[in-house]
Amino acid sequence: MRDDLYSGTGQDPARDAGHTNAPPRVGFFTDTSVCIGCKACEVACKEWNAIPEDGLTLTGMSYDNTGGLGASTWRHVAFVEQPTPSGRTMLPLVEPDRAAGGPAEATGMRWLMSSDVCKHCTHAACLDVCPTGSLFRTEFGTVVVQEDICNGCGVCVPACPYGVIEQRPTDGRAFKCTMCYDRLGAGQEPACAKACPTESIQFGPLDELRERAALRVEQLHDAGVTEARLYGHEPDNGVGGDGAFFLLLDEPEVYGLPPDPVVTTRDLPAMWRHAGIAALSLAGSAALSFVLPALTRRKARR
Amino acid sequence: MTPDTSRTPAAGPDSYYGRPVIKAPSWSAQDIAGYFFLGGLAGAGSVLAAGAQLTGRTTTATALKVSSLTAVGLSAAALIHDLGRPSRFPNMLRVFKPTSPMSMGSWLLSAYGPAAGAAALCAASGRLPKAGAAATTAAALLGPALATYTAVLAADTAVPAWHGVHRELPYLFAASATGAASGMALAVGPLHENAPARCAAALAALADVAALRAVERRLDTVAVTYQEGRAGTLMRAARALTAAGAAGAVLFGHRSRAAAAGAGLALLAGSACTRFGVFAAGIASAEDPAHTVGPQREAVARRTAHSK
Numbered sequence: 001m002r003d004d005l006y007s008g009t010g011q012d013p014a015r016d017a018g019h020t021n022a023p024p025r026v027g028f029f030t031d032t033s034v035c036i037g038c039k040a041c042e043v044a045c046k047e048w049n050a051i052p053e054d055g056l057t058l059t060g061m062s063y064d065n066t067g068g069l070g071a072s073t074w075r076h077v078a079f080v081e082q083p084t085p086s087g088r089t090m091l092p093l094v095e096p097d098r099a100a101g102g103p104a105e106a107t108g109m110r111w112l113m114s115s116d117v118c119k120h121c122t123h124a125a126c127l128d129v130c131p132t133g134s135l136f137r138t139e140f141g142t143v144v145v146q147e148d149i150c151n152g153c154g155v156c157v158p159a160c161p162y163g164v165i166e167q168r169p170t171d172g173r174a175f176k177c178t179m180c181y182d183r184l185g186a187g188q189e190p191a192c193a194k195a196c197p198t199e200s201i202q203f204g205p206l207d208e209l210r211e212r213a214a215l216r217v218e219q220l221h222d223a224g225v226t227e228a229r230l231y232g233h234e235p236d237n238g239v240g241g242d243g244a245f246f247l248l249l250d251e252p253e254v255y256g257l258p259p260d261p262v263v264t265t266r267d268l269p270a271m272w273r274h275a276g277i278a279a280l281s282l283a284g285s286a287a288l289s290f291v292l293p294a295l296t297r298r299k300a301r302r
Numbered sequence: 303m304t305p306d307t308s309r310t311p312a313a314g315p316d317s318y319y320g321r322p323v324i325k326a327p328s329w330s331a332q333d334i335a336g337y338f339f340l341g342g343l344a345g346a347g348s349v350l351a352a353g354a355q356l357t358g359r360t361t362t363a364t365a366l367k368v369s370s371l372t373a374v375g376l377s378a379a380a381l382i383h384d385l386g387r388p389s390r391f392p393n394m395l396r397v398f399k400p401t402s403p404m405s406m407g408s409w410l411l412s413a414y415g416p417a418a419g420a421a422a423l424c425a426a427s428g429r430l431p432k433a434g435a436a437a438t439t440a441a442a443l444l445g446p447a448l449a450t451y452t453a454v455l456a457a458d459t460a461v462p463a464w465h466g467v468h469r470e471l472p473y474l475f476a477a478s479a480t481g482a483a484s485g486m487a488l489a490v491g492p493l494h495e496n497a498p499a500r501c502a503a504a505l506a507a508l509a510d511v512a513a514l515r516a517v518e519r520r521l522d523t524v525a526v527t528y529q530e531g532r533a534g535t536l537m538r539a540a541r542a543l544t545a546a547g548a549a550g551a552v553l554f555g556h557r558s559r560a561a562a563a564g565a566g567l568a569l570l571a572g573s574a575c576t577r578f579g580v581f582a583a584g585i586a587s588a589e590d591p592a593h594t595v596g597p598q599r600e601a602v603a604r605r606t607a608h609s610k
Contacts, residue, residue, distance in 0.1 A: 043366035061319040078318060129458055132406035133397040151390035154328055154447060155404045158459035158588060163324040172386035253595045256318030260598035264460050265401055270453045271468045272400075278440055278453070279446035282480055285505045286349040286498075289484075293497035 002043040011235050013122050017137035025141035028201060028244035030115055031208040031216060032255075033228060035200040037113035042066065044195035048180060051218065052168075068256060069116055071168040074177035075192045078113035078255050114255050115201055117192070118143070118164045118177035120243030121230060121263065126156035126165050128265040134174075141206070142179040143242055150174055159259035161239065179243070184222075206243060216247060216256065223248070231257060238262035275278055317591035324460045326588035333384035337580035338452045339574045340377035341411075342479030343486060344370040345449035348418055350483050352442035353498060354491075355435070362499070363438075363490030364425040369486050370441065371422035374415050374448075381411075395428055403455040407494045410451060414444040449479035456584060462588035462594055463527045464580075470516045471580070477509035478576040481544055485569025488551055488562045503569055507548030510576070514541070523596060528579070529588040536579030543572030 014022035045051065054072045059065050064079040067214060090101040120142045127143050134149035145165070152172035156165050165176040180190035188194070193203035202209060213230055220228035231241030231252050238261050252259050323564060327334070349365035383389050394408035417440040424434025453475040457468035464471065480502055487499035514537070518525040528537055547568030554561035587593040 059319075064319075068318075070325075082320065106319055121399045125460070128401040129404065131397070131399060131402045131408060132393040133399070134393070149393055149396070151393040152385050152387075153394070153404055154384070154454070155402070155459075158327040158464075158584075161460040163322065163460075166325055167328050168360050169328075172390075202310065210516050253317050253323070253591070253599075254439055256321055256323060256591075258323050258594055260601045261460075264458050267456055267465070268401060268403075268454075271403075271457050271472070274469050275447075275450040275454045275472040278450040278476040281473070281509075282346060282444075282446040282449055282476040283349055283479060284500060285509070286353055289350075289498040289502035289505060290353045292501050293349070294357070297497075 001172045002075060011122065011241065012123075012141070013137050013240075014139050014141040019137075021137040022139045022141070022205070024205040025243070026204060027120065027141075027181070027206040027209055027242075028117060028190075028203055029213050030117070030244065031200050031202065031213070031247045031249070032112065032114035033200075033216075033225070033247055033249055034139075034198045035077070035113040035115055036198055037063075037075050037079055037111070040062055040195040040197060041075045041115050041150065041192035041201055042073070042077055044191040045177075048183070048191035049074065049178070051175075069118070069162075069164050069166075069176075071166040071171075071175040074175075076116045078112075078114045078116060080114070080250070080254055082110050082112065082250075084110045112254070114246065114248065115192070115196075116255070116257070117244050118179075119162055119239065119245075120177075120179060121265040122235070122240030122243070123266070124239070125159040125161060125264040128263070128268075129155050131155065133201060138181055138184075140179070140181075140184050142181065142184075144178045144181050145174055145176060147173060153262075159264050161258055161264065163258075208246075209245070213245065213247060220247075238266075316595055321591065322586075322589050323591045323594040324588055326585050327461070329384060330587075331578060331581050333380045335578040337377045337380045338475070338581070339478075339482065339577040340373040340380065342449045342475060342573065342577070343482040343570070344373035344377065344418060345414070345445035345447070346476075346479035346483035347373065347486055348414075348421070348441035349446035350487050350499065350502065351421070352438050353436055354487070354495065357498070359491070359495035359498075362487055362495045364422075365490035366483070366487055367418070367422040367438065367441075368447075369490065370418045374411070374418050378411060378415060388397075388501060403451060403458050407451050407455060409447075410448055412442060414441060414448050417441040417444060423590045434471050446476070449481060450476050456580070459584075461523065461584045461588045461592075462524045463583040466521050466524055466597065467517045470513055470520055473509065474513035474517060474576070474580070476505050477513050478573045481506035481510060481547070481569045481576075482573035484551070485547060485566040485573065487566070488555060488569065489566030491562075493559055493562060496551075496555055499566075500551045503548045503551040503555075503565070506569070507544050508543070509570075510544050511541075524587055524590045524593045527583040527590075527593065531582070531586055533579050533582035533586055534605075536582055540572050540575035540579055543568045543575060545572075547572055 051072050062079040062081050069076045124143045134146045150173040154167050167174050168245050189203040193201045232245035235241035347366045347370040351363045354363035399405040417437050420437035421441050424430050450472045453471040456464040457471050484499045484502035547565045550565030
């Protein structure tokens with residue numbers, strides 16, 4: 001398998017993509033244990049990037065009327081309403097005695113809130129499959145769509161193992177989070193991280209964020225929050241590590257995240273090989289179809 | 303305020319309120335499944351046309367060249383229609399990118415299209431026979447790739463019913479393309495020239511059954527997306543039409559013009575149903591989060607068991 005065919009096969013995607021003087025790779029660490037579901041990130045993202053509205057319909061589930069990431073939602077806050085035996089929202093912010101007898105128990109529900117975003121994968125399937133070069137790797141190691149080059153073929157949409165990128169119905173072109181490429185260029189942090197009041201969304205050099213995340217998990221485990229876990233932080237996961245990773249308090253699928261995403265182009269050499277063999281067998285069986293009748297006719301004549 | 307949990311789906315352990323984990327392609331079935339079918343018909347048709355040309359079956363050869371040109375023209379139109387604006391198509395040829403099946407396909411289409419066009423025009427007009435022969439050869443060499451690359455286009459996605467069978471799908475597409483082209487040859491060629499088409503129809507039907515069985519075995523629980531709903535109906539119709547077409551071609555294809563034409567049309571319809579069925583199965587698998595989460599959970603479980 002030729003590794004250099006792919007965008008970013010190593011751990012330094014910006015340099016792999018040809019940025020020789022790339023700054024350190026940056027990313028998001030979203031600590032959902034302190035998310036309060038205020039949606040400031042969603043709003044800040046919309047405002048800064050001038051994203052159109054999603055429509056004013058109610059989803060009829062939870063208090064989340066955005067539903068998920070899409071062409072016009074680059075940050076999405078999930079509201080997970082879970083029936084639990086104790087009804088306790090297991091956060092260290094709440095003292096155990098108070099939580100046990102608190103108002104949460106009366107409803108028997110716990111709330112998990114989590115701000116989702118494009119993962120800016122180290123091995124990005126959307127970027128690999130884009131036929132126009134519209135999707136590109138920035139010097140910061142992030143993945144961005146160029147609006148003027150995207151031709152609306154839509155192949156990046158099903159390629160994304162996280163279901164992030166989407167075509168805008170009115171336009172046909174694909175849109176997603178740019179990690180505020182314009183702000184990064186000006187030395188600023190992305191709008192969502194800037195607006196987050198609880199530091200649930202942390203922005204910075206990816207290495208630093210991974211260290212910080214490891215400390216935070218340890219801290220939560222020590223505080224008895226055993227269900228705290230990191231998601232997308234491993235540099236050797238199915239997508240080569242996420243540029244945006246998370247601290248979750250339940251299984252990833254509960255938040256609408258895939259439990260084991262794999263970059264789809266990983267199997268591409270095998271796919272091309274099988275397509276080649278299939279093409280040859282098509283040609284072979286066609287040839288056979290001309291040879292067989294000729295042979296049987298000759299036999300019949302004898 | 304307590305939410306009315308009786309009417310809202312619970313945020314269960316399997317997915318976020320039952321919402322899909324990945325995004326289903328927003329491609330219209332008519333455009334993209336149609337593109338799959340027409341590309342297969344054109345590509346495999348060029349191969350049969352070259353064979354017919356070589357063995358002196360000139361009527362069939364000319365008819366197949368014209369059908370391939372028509373099919374590739376329509377498939378390009380379908381692709382451009384899916385982009386929304388024709389002015390967006392040239393961006394497809396901005397880069398040459400082997401990691402993008404769509405890019406490879408666009409280049410393939412822009413090489414195959416003119417070859418198929420020249421082959422058809424030379425054959426229909428009877429002029430420039432040497433150029434016609436060269437174009438026929440070029441189209442026949444590119445045709446098989448055109449027929450199978452679309453399987454990679456579908457499989458190189460996170461869509462469970464497509465990616466899960468990335469090894470098997472090219473063979474299913476090759477078989478389906480051969481079925482369509484042999485069907486076209488039976489429908490348009492004279493009786494005394496259709497022996498190879500009958501043989502190809504039989505081979506295609508056998509390969510189709512084998513490839514589909516391999517697909518369903520590989521997919522395990524996701525295989526239901528090929529068996530239920532719209533995809534199930536289409537795949538059952540495809541199986542029946544292909545079997546009936548191949549049987550009709552082998553048993554009666556050399557005796558009656560009407561039988562040959564009927565068998566040919568059944569094979570064409572069978573191939574179209576296969577492509578639309580595969581497309582529908584993909585959409586169904588992307589829309590149900592269980593098909594994304596289930597196999598991935600198993601993969602995690604396998605890995606944990608392995609590392610222990």
